[in-house]
Amino acid sequence: MVTESQGSEDLTVPSDFFKDVKYFLCGNISDQVQKLLRQGGGKEYSYLTDLATHVIADNEDYPEVSEAREVYDLPVVTPKWVILSARCERLLPHKAFTPEDNKLFSGLVLCLSQIPEEDRKALWGMVTFYGGNCQLNFNKRCTHLVTPKPEGAKYECALKHTKIKVVTPDWIVESLAQKKQQEEEKYHPRLVIKEEKKEPPPANQEEEPMDTLPSSANQGEALMGLDQSGLSLDGKKKVEAPRLLNLLNKSACDQTPPDHRSLGRVQSPLVTNRRIRDITNSGHIDASGTKLVLSPRDSTKVHETIQISQLDDTPPFLKGDGELLEYHGHDPKINIPPDTCLLGCIFVIVDYQDQVLPAQLETWTRVVHQHGGFVDPGYSQRCTHLLCDNQASPFFKQAQQDGKRCVTAYWLNDVLTIRKMVPPWKALHLPTPFPHSIKPCNGQIIAVTGFVDQDRENLKMMISLAGAKYTGSFSRFNTVLICKRPEGEKHKKALEWRTPCVNVQWLSDIILGNFDAIKQTGLPKYQSFSANEPFLLDYHYVKAVMGPWMTALQLSQDALQNLSRNRVLFTPSPPSKSKRKGSQDGNGTNKRQRNEPIKPFRRLPPEKTPRVLFTGLDNASVNDLTTKVQLIGGEIAENIHKCTHLVSTKVLRTVKFLSGVSTCRFIVSPAWVEDSFKHRCFVEEKMHTLVDQEQEAQFGFSLSESLTRARVQKLFKDTCFYMTPNVIPRLDMMKTIVEAAGGKVVGTKPPVNRVLASRQGSPRIFVITCESDVQMCADYASNNIDVYSAEFILTGVLCQKMDFESYRF
Structure with missing residues (x-):
């Protein structure tokens, strides 16, 4: 919470802090800023250069x-x-x-008063961003006082200045959600009725020094939470290409606005129960506070994440113009709730198995289920949608013969964003007519x-899909x-260098199979730049693929019954501890009452209750x-x-997990x-038993076999077991794992003769040690008593068998 001038004179940075920053200064830049850049190893250019x-x-x-x-x-x-x-x-x-x-x-300059520290950090990040x-x-300097309570010295002072608006934190949150500043009068703290009497804040909270809240570290976390640097959860650099969203993760481009993975929830009722990253995005938020959006990755790279996408609320064909009126998603006579926008859709996923990890495919399946759809493991006549990358597979040909809808993960991404199952309207939404080995735009360099924002990202995906190279800058080497x-x-330079200038339709047509367009950049259709929807595809090239969309998707009787029951798909929001005056619906019922706990659909007898x-x-x-x-009785x-x-x-x-292998009947x-x-x-657990081929291959075991062995007899x-002091994991963790597998852990070192005697009787004693404690086991070694590493227990429990050779010291 600092301005450029506040406290910057004393700032210093390490000599390599700005080493990767090569900068050009424009305007009146203070000496202190220039000093920091030089001190941190930044390189200045006296002219603008690429x-x-x-x-x-x-x-x-x-x-x-x-x-x-440009x-x-x-x-x-x-x-x-x-x-x-530098501060962060x-x-x-x-x-x-x-x-x-x-x-x-x-x-705007907002003064934050009487707000808990975690909420201050989140609000600071949103406002600064x-x-x-x-x-x-x-x-x-203040234009707004942000406080949840109509009390305090700052509040009384603000009331005396009509130019200073007094609002609750909800004003910030709702302004971001609606993408425009809301009327301050509706968010005045005097409109909040407290249902519980709360203790006053600590005496020093009101006047806490500004430079300490949030701290420098917290400032960085708040802003980095709103705009990720492009690292996946495992710390590996993500590949910049199409990707499936978070709703299924986070964006790899630091120009993409906040997603919802790192900041988490603001726990205080002052700010609301929605995720900060959902609020700062332009997409929709589902009933659980989670944005569910998908987008696929380029065919040559692995799908690693799910990002947040920004799209218009309504695709062009829903507005009633153009040829799209021939095509239908659901039956227009049935009102499908947005939370179940995939109701009746049965997907079969092909092509993507070689591009994404099994755990990520499982995440796609979960998101589809959350929105009312279903994912079948194999192709059958009950399939309604084939999720595929190109038209080269035999599955695509069979689906076309059977009249199934064929779409890409890009389509699923955008449909989940708008929360309505509608026909494809972008070239990215349909499987390409060319395989990965044949790229029509090889050799093209496109700017x-x-x-x-998202339009540029979509273009990057299309350029990569067509096999061309994208460049952010523009030079004589660019071909289009x-x-x-x-x-x-860029347009001026293109005219000067006689580089062809085209609209998006040119690239869209190539992706749809019109390869002649590569040499027809001068056609009038590619020189028209007035289209309101530049990404709208030309259905002339895809009539065969779009054929199944001419008939609306018919819902089964079960699906219609579920729809009529208005089944709950997401976690209901917890009741707020405060409410606004007048926030009632037309029946006079307070809207907060809609989030009352939901009773289970049915109660099961104890012996059958999971x-x-x-x-x-x-x-x-x-x-x-x-x-x-809990809703279904568990x-x-x-x-x-x-x-x-x-x-x-996984x-x-x-x-x-390790304890569960020994004690649980099912791992699903x-x-x-x-x-x-x-x-x-x-339902039957067998179809959903957890399978993790990568881990099972690494440790050489089968999880299903391990569970079977554990049911027959406890491994230990x-x-x-006796464990020396420095064994990792620590003693309490190892004790839990051992006891779940039927064993015991002794706290004192057993004498040599007792260990030797246990070889012939019961219980048998094993010694677990580590490299730093090996000397403590010298007496065992001198008597030919084997000692083992912690892996004897960890891998042994996972495989449900004891390996006396591999983990012996």
Whole structure:
């Protein structure tokens, strides 16, 4: 919560902090900012060049700013980016510091008062990301006082100044959700009725020094949470290409606005129960507070993540214009709720198995289930949609003969974004007529101009799919320039260098199979730049593929019955501790009452009631699955020893998973819960038994066989273990795993003669040690007593057999 000038004189940075920053300064940049850049190893260019990585400007009125963006595709940031990056000890995302004055909160100075620390951090990140400033000091600079309570010295002072607006934190959240500033009067704290009397905040909270909240580290976390740097969850750099979304992860492009993976939920009722990253995106938010969106990856690369996409709320064909009126999604006479937009859709996934990991395919399946659809393991006549990448596979040909709809993961991504199952309207939505080995635009070097945000990302995907190379900058080496409008610096240079300029339709037609378009850049249809929907595909080339869409999808009787019951698909939001005056529906019922706890559909006898635990899932998924288990009569187990069903997405070496191998009757994927919820009863576990081919191959075991062995006899029955002090995992964790497998752990070192005697009787004693404790076991070694590493237990439990050779010291 600092401005550019506040406290920057004392800032220092390591000599390599800005080593990767090659910058061009534009405007009146302070000496302190220039000093920090030089001190951190940044390299300054005295002229604008494509060798630069950043342009630092105090406003956007300079011609170099537009040239940097249009010609060189360089990020432009304000000097504040340098100051706050130095304070946060990390390079912050560019998008939060662009010099435009038309951001949502541009020109606003918000004073945050009586707000918990975690909420202050989240609010600071949101406001700063969208051009505003936050502070704790209440002074003449303030335009808004943000407080949840109509009390306090700052509140009383603000009431005396009519130019200062007083709002609750909900005003920030709703402004972001609606993409425009809301009327402040509707968010005045005096409109909040408190249902519970709360203790007053600590005496020092009101006047806490501004420089300490949030701390420098927290400032970086708040902004990095709103704009990820492109690392996947395992720390590996993501490949910039099409990807399946989070709803199924996060964006690899630091120009993509916030997604919802890192910041988590704001727990205080002051800010709301939705995720900050969902709020800061333009997409829709489902009932669980989770945005579910997919987008596929380029065929030559592995699908690693799921990102947040930005799309118009309504595709063009839903507005009633053009040839699209021939095609239908669901029966237009049936009103399908957005949360079940895939109702009646039965998918079969082909082609993508070689491009994504099994765990990620399982995530796709879970998201489809959450939206009312189903994913079959193999092709059959009951399939309605074939999710495929190209038209080369025999599955595509069979689906075409059977009149099935063939679409790509891009289509599924966009449909989940708009939450309505509609016919494909982009070239990316249909499988390509060429295989991966044949790329029609090999050798082409393409640049784009006039497209921003998701439109630019879509173009990058299309360029890669066609086999061409994308360049952010424009030079004489480019063979084609794709323009949104015939204007800008790149367009001028293209005319000067006689580089063909075309619209998106040119690339779209090539992807759809019109390869002649490559040499027909001068056709009038490719020189028209007035289309409101430049990505809309030409259905002339895809009449055969679009044939099945001429008939609306018919819902089964079961699906219609489920729809009529208005079944719940997501975790209901918890009741708020405060409510607004007048927030009632037409029947006079307060809207908060709609989130009352839901009773189970049915109650099962204790002996038939599944007791479920989860491992390896994020909190949002656990909350969602927990509600569904309880709704159909299941229970959440108190501990792993009482658990009958352990739910996980993959084989893990956690205490809960390893203990579950020994104690649980079933280890299943989340699809078991989703499928059970869909059928309103617990389904057969066999079809959903967890399979993790990668981990099973690595450790040389079969999980299903391990579970079978564990049911027959406990692995460590009549077995005791002594563990030396420095064994990892620590003693309490190892004790839980051993006891779940029927063994015992002794706390004192057993004498040599007792260990020797245990070889002939029961219980048998094993010694577990590590490299740093080997000397403690010298007396055992001198008496030919084997000692083992922790892997004897960990891998042994996973495989449900003891390996006396591989893990002996």
